[in-house]
Amino acid sequence: MRVLAIESSCDESAVAVLDGQRGLLAHELWSQVELHRIYGGVVPELASRDHVQRLLPLVHAALAAADTSPADLQGIAYTAGPGLVGALLCGAALARSLAYGWRLPAIGIHHLEGHLLAPLLESPAPDLPHLALLVSGGHTMLIEAMGLGDYRLLGETRDDAAGEAFDKSAKLLGLPYPGGPQLAALAAEGRPGRCELPRPMLDRPGYEFSFSGLKTAVALAARSQPLDAQRRADIARGVQEAIVDTLCVKALRAIDDTGHRQLVVAGGVGANRELRVRLTAALAARGGQVFFPRPEFCTDNAAMIAVAGLLRLQAGERNAAGLGVRARWPLAELRPPPQ
Numbered sequence: 001m002r003v004l005a006i007e008s009s010c011d012e013s014a015v016a017v018l019d020g021q022r023g024l025l026a027h028e029l030w031s032q033v034e035l036h037r038i039y040g041g042v043v044p045e046l047a048s049r050d051h052v053q054r055l056l057p058l059v060h061a062a063l064a065a066a067d068t069s070p071a072d073l074q075g076i077a078y079t080a081g082p083g084l085v086g087a088l089l090c091g092a093a094l095a096r097s098l099a100y101g102w103r104l105p106a107i108g109i110h111h112l113e114g115h116l117l118a119p120l121l122e123s124p125a126p127d128l129p130h131l132a133l134l135v136s137g138g139h140t141m142l143i144e145a146m147g148l149g150d151y152r153l154l155g156e157t158r159d160d161a162a163g164e165a166f167d168k169s170a171k172l173l174g175l176p177y178p179g180g181p182q183l184a185a186l187a188a189e190g191r192p193g194r195c196e197l198p199r200p201m202l203d204r205p206g207y208e209f210s211f212s213g214l215k216t217a218v219a220l221a222a223r224s225q226p227l228d229a230q231r232r233a234d235i236a237r238g239v240q241e242a243i244v245d246t247l248c249v250k251a252l253r254a255i256d257d258t259g260h261r262q263l264v265v266a267g268g269v270g271a272n273r274e275l276r277v278r279l280t281a282a283l284a285a286r287g288g289q290v291f292f293p294r295p296e297f298c299t300d301n302a303a304m305i306a307v308a309g310l311l312r313l314q315a316g317e318r319n320a321a322g323l324g325v326r327a328r329w330p331l332a333e334l335r336p337p338p339q
């Protein structure tokens with residue numbers, strides 16, 4: 001089975017072609033980062049207008065790169081939520097129209113299920129069940145992935161997501177949007193132990209996170225003395241250490257408590273090198289294994305939507321030809337494909 005997939009939930013327009021036998025044949029992505037940079041964040045209306053213009057050329061490019069014609073496809077997957085409604089509708093409308101024209105089944109995919117399944121694009125791939133740490137711009141969750149569509153939430157953030165904490169701290173340090181990767185780069189020049197920041201909830205039992213207090217601490221640290229280049233780097237390092245420490249402690253606690261040997265790390269923050277190094281060493285010390293998608297498949301992309309779409313279509317799932325998309329969509333509402 002070969003599927004075309006479309007992702008347009010936020011500020012990336014992406015299209016991929018995935019073949020059940022031959023693997024990923026093409027993935028194309030257009031990032032709107034430059035478009036939104038002057039506003040310091042994503043402007044939903046501008047995002048939608050750009051998706052409208054970008055998606056169809058990306059479909060043509062992906063099909064050409066995959067040497068695939070519509071007749072070679074068996075289905076179309078698209079992100080149906082959660083995300084910006086206007087942006088989601090652009091992808092959904094295009095996917096449904098192409099599916100109608102080409103007489104193919106179309107399937108709406110949960111964006112976070114895409115992130116969770118992205119490591120299946122790599123080799124070796126994780127087995128199910130496993131524990132997953134999902135860390136993106138909007139979510140921070142520890143999940144037991146029992147099977148396709150069977151995700152049990154162990155804990156999540158009470159306020160800001162890990163990516164949001166990276167982005168807001170970066171903004172306070174005067175770094176351009178999107179700040180996460182920029183803050184990580186700056187942190188590499190920071191000195192250890194020069195800026196200790198709070199690690200909320202670390203001493204509490206359980207698997208919940210809280211990152212909203214971090215930005216106050218960062219704002220104070222940034223005010224405390226002249227903010228020269230070294231001081232900014234020291235603060236950046238302190239921010240990264242606080243976030244990575246917190247994520248590692250809770251993820252490892254969940255690994256130890258549940259007995260899972262495999263940890264999957266997914267979502268944009270999974271691209272963070274420090275987090276990758278720390279978790280790789282910690283799982284190795286436990287005789288376990290950690291699985292990350294390659295960095296470009298940690299952040300938003302269509303290849304991950306293609307994986308979820310392929311697995312669900314292969315299992316015989318079809319969803320009714322509605323154009324519905326959902327801005328909010330709890331992961332717990334997902335179900336395995338019908339038997």
Ligand code: KG4
Pocket residue numbers: 135136137138139162163164166167178179180181184267268269270271272273298299300
């Ligand atoms: O998964 P994603 O692309 O979009 C959402 O679905 O939210 O995640 C984006 C988030 C942003 O907050 C971004 O700053 C963060 O992931 N991010 C990083 C890194 N790369 C992306 N945070 C820390 N270090 C990175 N290298």
Ligand code: ZN
Pocket residue numbers: 111115136137267268299300
């Ligand atoms: Zn995402």
